[in-house]
Amino acid sequence: MHPLRKQRLFTVLFIVIASSTVIALMLYAARESINLFYPPSKIVDGEAPVGRNIKAGGCVVPGSVVRSDKSLQIDFDITDGRATISVVYEGILPDLFAEGEAAVVDGKLDADFKLHATRVLAKHDENYTPAEVSENLQASEESAGYKGQGAEHVKTCESVSYDS
Amino acid sequence: MPWLALVGIVLFLVGAIWGLGFAPADSKQGNSYRIIFLHVPASFLAMAGYYVMAICGAVGLIWRMKISFMMMKSAAPIGAVLTFISLVTGSIWGKPTWGTWWEWDARITFMLxxxxxxxxxxxxxxxxxxxxxxxxxxxxxxLVGTVNIPIIYKSVDWWYSLHQPATLKLTGPSSIDASMAYPLIVMIVAFYVLYTWMLLDRTRIEILERERKSRWVQAIFGQ
Structure with missing residues (x-):
């Protein structure tokens, strides 16, 4: 390669590597603020501030959703497999909110790690299945002995992994 | 290159009709998932197109090739439009699915x-x-912006985010049913072909514009 072009090649590589390093360091420094939400285990560890607006994300524990008869109030638990926190919310839920599905809630923590939510978002998983296929899948899993809440919980929330 | 446009348009129509009309509805999202047939190919090309633009820029800087710079210039508006389509379709899908039009999520912010x-x-x-x-x-x-592409790609794995992880995986089985995956793949190929056609076409226009004072261009237009 012509020496001049070689020099320009190194300049180009330098630009790419130097800017990537700078941005990688910035993102590393800001990693906590780039996370959209806290998983319940970090909230229980006391990493999330109490009394300030935060977001928490996790799997809605099957069987934990309790709807009030008189108002739009709804109580449910979210988990990341290691810890569980309870959430209370008053308002309209997105269509895809369901037990065994992931959700992100926006609100304030009280002293007992109960989250008073002002907004609930449903987090969709990466699985796309037609209705018939998903019914068949459930039927075959039930006949294979995967029954009960625990198995259902493991099955539906396995895609929600928070291991960083 | 009219044949390239023809192939692209035929693939696009096949993929769109197959995906929007014949692929089965999703068990949880119903019909709203069908926006992936636009959203995913547009996002793929928005990111791949950035590498096309950056590599053209690097080749232009190193070898001082004029045509490389012309291709880089042509790639910018196409990429901007594809990124815009990706953001808008994602937002339209996000409202019924997540419950919000916009969230300052890592993937979405880096896409912006x-x-x-x-x-x-x-x-x-x-x-x-x-x-x-x-x-x-x-x-x-x-070139400086190239660092953004792996960040967008890995953002859903590195941080807790609202956006779901990748459905089509290079390694391991994809978590999409085959009846939905085939029209999606047709759409992705269609977008690649249409992208190539648009890039080459815009580059040709750019060459004519930059060389408008040269004899061969004036000969073409009979001046």
Whole structure:
């Protein structure tokens, strides 16, 4: 390669590597603020501030959703497999909110790690299945002995992994 | 290259009709999932197109090839439009699925930065009187921005985010049913073909415009 072009090649590589390093360091420094939400285990560890607006994300524990008869109030638990926190919310839920599905809630923590939510978002998983296929899948899993809440919980929330 | 456009349009129509009309509805989202047939290919090409633009910029800087800079300039508006389609379709899908139009989620925010990088390269190209200075500055911006592409790609794995992880996986089985995956793959191929066609077409226009004073261009237009 012509020496001049070689020099320009190194300049180009330098630009790419130097800017990537700078941005990688910035993102590393800001990693906590780039996370959209806290998983319940970090909230229980006391990493999330109490009394300030935060977001928490996790799997809605099957069987934990309790709807009030008189108002739009709804109580449910979210988990990341290691810890569980309870959430209370008053308002309209997105269509895809369901037990065994992931959700992100926006609100304030009280002293007992109960989250008073002002907004609930449903987090969709990466699985796309037609209705018939998903019914068949459930039927075959039930006949294979995967029954009960625990198995259902493991099955539906396995895609929600928070291991960083 | 009219045959390239023809292949692209046929693939696009096949993929769109198959995906929107014949692929089964999703068990949880119902019909709203069908927006992936636009959203996913547009996002793929928005990111791949950025590498096309940056590599053209690098080749132009190293070998001082004029045509490389012309291709880089042509890639910027196409990429900006694709990124915009990706953001808008994602937002339209996000409202019924997540419950929000916009969230400052890592993937979404870095995608917005990608949009601004495309606009930046495009703007730099038009803001210089001197062609050479415009090409060099925008190539440097394009190169600096390349770091954003792996960040967008890995954002859903590195941080807790609202956006779901990848459905189509290079290694291991994809978590999409085959009846939905095939039209999606047809759409992705269609977008690649249409992208190539648009890039080559725009580059040809750019060559004619930059060489308008040369004899061969004037001969074509009979002046």
């Amino acid at each position: 930065i990608l949009f601004f990088l495309y606009l930046g390269v495009w703007a730099l190209q038009t803001s210089y009187q001197d062609r050479d200075a415009a090409d060099k500055t925008s190539a440097i911006l394009a």
